[in-house]
Amino acid sequence: MTPEWTSAGIGVMGGTFDPIHLAHLVTAEAAVEQFGLEKVVFVPAREPPHKRGQVITPAEHRYNMVELAVRSNDRFEVSRAELDRDGPSYTVDTLEELRASYPSGTRLYFITGADAILEIDTWRHPERLFELCTFIAAERPGLSREAVREGLRELERRYGVSILRVDAPAMGISSTDIRRRARSGRSIRYLVPEAVEEYIRRHGLYRG
Numbered sequence: 358m359t360p361e362w363t364s365a366g367i368g369v370m371g372g373t374f375d376p377i378h379l380a381h382l383v384t385a386e387a388a389v390e391q392f393g394l395e396k397v398v399f400v401p402a403r404e405p406p407h408k409r410g411q412v413i414t415p416a417e418h419r420y421n422m423v424e425l426a427v428r429s430n431d432r433f434e435v436s437r438a439e440l441d442r443d444g445p446s447y448t449v450d451t452l453e454e455l456r457a458s459y460p461s462g463t464r465l466y467f468i469t470g471a472d473a474i475l476e477i478d479t480w481r482h483p484e485r486l487f488e489l490c491t492f493i494a495a496e497r498p499g500l501s502r503e504a505v506r507e508g509l510r511e512l513e514r515r516y517g518v519s520i521l522r523v524d525a526p527a528m529g530i531s532s533t534d535i536r537r538r539a540r541s542g543r544s545i546r547y548l549v550p551e552a553v554e555e556y557i558r559r560h561g562l563y564r565g
Contacts, residue, residue, distance in 0.1 A: 366464040368397035369455060369490065371439070371448055373405050375414050376557060377426045378535055378549045380528040382433075384495045387525035388468050389432055392493070396432045397468065398455070399423050402446035403439045406481070414562060416440050425552040447481040452489040465490040466521070470497050474520060475508045484516065493521045498529040539563035 368388050370381065377399070385397040401419045413419075420440055427433035438454050439446040452465060459465075467486075471494035477483045486492075494509060496502060509520050530548050538545050540563050545554055557563060 365395040366392060366466050366491075367455070367459060368392075368394045368466045368468050368493070369400060369452065370397055370468045371400040371402060371446075371451060372469070373408060373413060373532070374399070374401045374419050374423050375532050376419065376535060376549055376553055376562070377423045378530050378532060378553075379547070380530040382426060382430075382550070383528060384523060384525045385433060385468060386430070387495075388466065388493050388523045391523055392466065392521065394432070394466065396434060399427060399433065399435045400438055400451055401435070401440060403442065404445045406445040406447060407479075409445075418556075418560060418562060422549075422553045422556055425556055426550045428552070449480070449482045449485050449489070452486065456489055466493050467491070468493045468495065468523065470495050471505045471509060471522075472497060472500060474512065475505065477512060487516050487518045491519065491521060493523050495523050495525050496527070498527050536563045 368385065370385055372381070374381070388394060389397060401416065401423050403416045405413070420435065420437065423435045427435055438451050442450065448467070452467070455465060456463070467490040469492070474492055474494050477486065480486060496505060512518070513520055535545050535548050539557060545557070549557070
């Protein structure tokens with residue numbers, strides 16, 4: 358069973374963030390509001406295990422973009438936990454590190470897409486993940502809502518946990534589409550924060 362904590366919760370949002378976009382920020386803000394989180398920590402992955410063999414933007418660029426994106430929100434911050442750790446960026450290692458860095462009793466909430474949670478059995482040490490945090494699932498456009506919710510209920514039954522759902526505005530924005538648009542010279546305005554758009558342009562990212 359998921360352990361009980363008593364203090365304010367800390368949200369954690371991990372990912373490649375290649376690049377970070379407005380849907381990430383809207384989802385994090387909705388989680389803060391809905392669950393009364395103290396803050397959300399964004400953790401860019403250095404070596405995403407599920408993207409081995411794929412070409413991704415250098416980690417420092419991705420970190421810099423996240424830092425620019427969260428700068429205006431005092432409840433958002435960015436962590437180098439995975440960037441400064443060698444090897445694949447396993448979420449379980451990150452949560453262990455974060456748990457050790459906060460006072461005893463701090464509750465961690467891991468915010469990610471519901472589709473990602475449905476693949477939790479492919480993550481490293483899923484049982485330990487459920488011990489370290491409570492998952493907050495964000496539904497994404499293009500997926501069957503009922504099928505996703507039934508899949509989450511099955512995970513809850515199997516692992517004896519509760520998975521929370523965040524009511525965030527449905528936004529069909531993806532990093533893949535943003536990279537594709539930038540590569541072809543199309544506008545990415547209003548898909549990413551203005552500072553991130555400027556960073557991408559200044560450094561010539563995603564231009565092929």
